[in-house]
Amino acid sequence: MRANASPSDRPDPNRSDPAVQAVELQPYVRPRINFVQRLWRARLAYLFLLPSLLLTGWFSYVPAYTALTRAFTDWDGLNPPNFTGLENFQRAVTDPVMQEAGGHSAVWVALGLLLAVVPPLLVAELIYHLRGQKRQYFYRTLFVVPIVIPSLVLLLVWSNFYRSDGLINQVLGALHLSSLQHGWLSNPGTALYSLIFLGFPYIDAFYLLLLYAGLQGIPKEVTEAARLDGASGLRRVFSIDLPLLAPQLRLIALLAIIGNVQYFISPLVLTAGGPGNSTTVPALLMYQTATKFGEYGYAMAIAVLLFLVVVALTALSQWLSRGGAAQS
Amino acid sequence: MSRPALGRPAVVRSATGRSSLSPAELLRQAILLLFGLLALFPLYFSVVNSFKNPVQYASNLLNVPAALHPENYAVAWTQIAGPMVNSLLITLASVLFTLMFAALSAYAFALMDFPGRHLLFALVFALLLIPDFLTLIPLYLQIKALTLPSNYLAIILPTVAAGQAFSILVLRTAFEGIPRGILEAARIDGAGHLQTLLRVVLPISIPALVSVAIIRLVPVWNDYLLPSLVLDEAHRTLPMALVAFQGGGSATTSTPNYGALMASYVLSALPLLVLFSFLMRSYIQGLTGGAVKD
Numbered sequence: 001m002r003a004n005a006s007p008s009d010r011p012d013p014n015r016s017d018p019a020v021q022a023v024e025l026q027p028y029v030r031p032r033i034n035f036v037q038r039l040w041r042a043r044l045a046y047l048f049l050l051p052s053l054l055l056t057g058w059f060s061y062v063p064a065y066t067a068l069t070r071a072f073t074d075w076d077g078l079n080p081p082n083f084t085g086l087e088n089f090q091r092a093v094t095d096p097v098m099q100e101a102g103g104h105s106a107v108w109v110a111l112g113l114l115l116a117v118v119p120p121l122l123v124a125e126l127i128y129h130l131r132g133q134k135r136q137y138f139y140r141t142l143f144v145v146p147i148v149i150p151s152l153v154l155l156l157v158w159s160n161f162y163r164s165d166g167l168i169n170q171v172l173g174a175l176h177l178s179s180l181q182h183g184w185l186s187n188p189g190t191a192l193y194s195l196i197f198l199g200f201p202y203i204d205a206f207y208l209l210l211l212y213a214g215l216q217g218i219p220k221e222v223t224e225a226a227r228l229d230g231a232s233g234l235r236r237v238f239s240i241d242l243p244l245l246a247p248q249l250r251l252i253a254l255l256a257i258i259g260n261v262q263y264f265i266s267p268l269v270l271t272a273g274g275p276g277n278s279t280t281v282p283a284l285l286m287y288q289t290a291t292k293f294g295e296y297g298y299a300m301a302i303a304v305l306l307f308l309v310v311v312a313l314t315a316l317s318q319w320l321s322r323g324g325a326a327q328s
Numbered sequence: 329m330s331r332p333a334l335g336r337p338a339v340v341r342s343a344t345g346r347s348s349l350s351p352a353e354l355l356r357q358a359i360l361l362l363f364g365l366l367a368l369f370p371l372y373f374s375v376v377n378s379f380k381n382p383v384q385y386a387s388n389l390l391n392v393p394a395a396l397h398p399e400n401y402a403v404a405w406t407q408i409a410g411p412m413v414n415s416l417l418i419t420l421a422s423v424l425f426t427l428m429f430a431a432l433s434a435y436a437f438a439l440m441d442f443p444g445r446h447l448l449f450a451l452v453f454a455l456l457l458i459p460d461f462l463t464l465i466p467l468y469l470q471i472k473a474l475t476l477p478s479n480y481l482a483i484i485l486p487t488v489a490a491g492q493a494f495s496i497l498v499l500r501t502a503f504e505g506i507p508r509g510i511l512e513a514a515r516i517d518g519a520g521h522l523q524t525l526l527r528v529v530l531p532i533s534i535p536a537l538v539s540v541a542i543i544r545l546v547p548v549w550n551d552y553l554l555p556s557l558v559l560d561e562a563h564r565t566l567p568m569a570l571v572a573f574q575g576g577g578s579a580t581t582s583t584p585n586y587g588a589l590m591a592s593y594v595l596s597a598l599p600l601l602v603l604f605s606f607l608m609r610s611y612i613q614g615l616t617g618g619a620v621k622d
Contacts, residue, residue: 042442059489063466142364148600152567
């Protein structure tokens with residue numbers, strides 16, 4: 001009980017108790033207080049926010065601003081940048097390597113979308129239809145355990161599988177399918193697809209749990225009604241589960257698209273974009289343009305273009321999924 | 329999938345005697361088990377091959393070797409001991425400071441009233457719209473130009489910043505769910521905001537704090553791009569060391585010491601394995617519960 005504390009000691013006046021507050025305030029101000037005083041009274045709140053705001057301001061907003069503005073300059077990291085208008089963007093869209101990389105990225109995004117949605121959905125359905133909570137919990141856990149494998153280790157182990165003397169070729173040899181053997185990552189025809197399809201069976205723990213929680217959220221009345229109508233198995237999946245999982249599927253599609261447009265760690269670490277340009281994607285070009293060649297302005301233009309693609313694809317997927325939901 | 333219960337609407341599935349193993353149930357379990365084990369196969373592959381010498385490795389990639397070669401682990405340890413310590417330090421510090429600053433902000437957003445609250449919250453929310461690749465290069469140059477007291481901070485500070493938006497959003501929701509009566513009681517007892525946060529809000533919110541911590545921990549532990557740009561040789565993290573140890577992917581012609589390489593993979597999976605053996609339940613609940621939905 002600190003009834004005698006002066007009101008200026010209280011940055012956040014207890015609004016649920018206006019009577020007390022009014023009595024305390026009267027000696028200083030009339031019922032209305034001005035803006036500066038309100039700011040001063042809230043100083044503790046601002047103090048609480050200060051570390052977050054400083055850090056995100058300096059390490060998120062400032063670099064984002066740099067990227068967006070320097071994309072229009074000849075910034076090389078050393079000399080003061082000169083404004084060059086749309087020159088960088090023009091160069092990016094007319095560069096044949098960039099066009100090739102864009103094609104790779106489109107394939108990656110399309111196939112990546114399938115890999116992000118289908119396997120987790122299949123597993124979520126299978127787990128959901130298991131009998132018994134304990135059994136469901138066991139399998140849910142089983143599919144989260146692989147998260148302990150560091151993502152770089154997964155890449156490196158898979159690059160090992162893909163070697164010409166690696167596991168995949170050995171298995172093919174044992175199956176008398178030697179004609180299918182490849183240097184998977186060193187052959188320009190297979191390198192890109194090898195990177196895209198790396199990581200079988202593609203069951204992302206987060207996507208799986210999201211879909212499973214969505215299935216659990218389907219009201220019992222709906223599933224019972226469907227069962228009465230004789231809808232079971234695949235028909236149930238398509239006519240009930242998929243429409244009702246639309247929010248989760250939309251989120252996963254969005255995350256997968258955004259993630260794959262900007263992903264370039266496996267080409268960077270395993271193939272350096274090669275052989276030739278066969279695994280080069282725009283995000284990797286952006287990285288190499290900056291770190292290898294020091295053309296920061298041009299790199300930022302590529303980054304901004306990618307950002308625009310992400311925004312456009314996001315809008316498109318929202319629009320499509322909304323249209324799909326309206327139809328059913 | 330056969331579902332014979334057409335005429336028995338009221339029966340709740342899993343609670344009946346039918347929870348025995350029907351053929352469909354067996355099939356479901358077989359598929360799930362197969363997929364689950366395939367997902368863990370890279371780990372199995374690393375473990376069995378980490379105990380082989382080059383001759384054993386060349387002759388069979390899948391078997392458990394008859395004669396074990398644990399000395400591979402000694403070789404691997406000389407390569408990754410330092411980076412392992414760096415990674416642990418960077419990850420723990422990053423997650424700790426992420427939680428600390430996010431808790432302060434979340435408290436202000438959830439339980440304090442101040443001018444500009446909505447605007448500032450919108451600024452935090454908008455951070456989610458800034459993709460990493462856009463800021464990567466400017467961030468790298470910005471950090472390079474900064475004189476920091478320790479090279480560790482070159483990655484800890486931006487990592488803490490990158491975790492703020494998500495952590496603040498989740499913690500704010502958790503703090504808003506705390507019954508007002510408890511907060512009022514603390515205030516009547518004379519507790520200021522800081523005391524209320526430390527003595528009341530944080531202890532109640534431990535499940536949410538743990539969820540946020542482990543959800544953030546995984547990407548921080550795995551982070552490769554920015555660390556590889558801003559950290560020097562002495563401060564490099566585990567992913568950087570693993571890439572260096574491998575010596576550049578499958579494109580290289582030289583044959584590395586596979587046993588030691590696999591041993592380094594196994595060692596680098598251990599910290600998360602230990603952590604998740606304790607916290608798996610709260611990780612799953614954090615992801616499936618209200619924490620991350622929508």
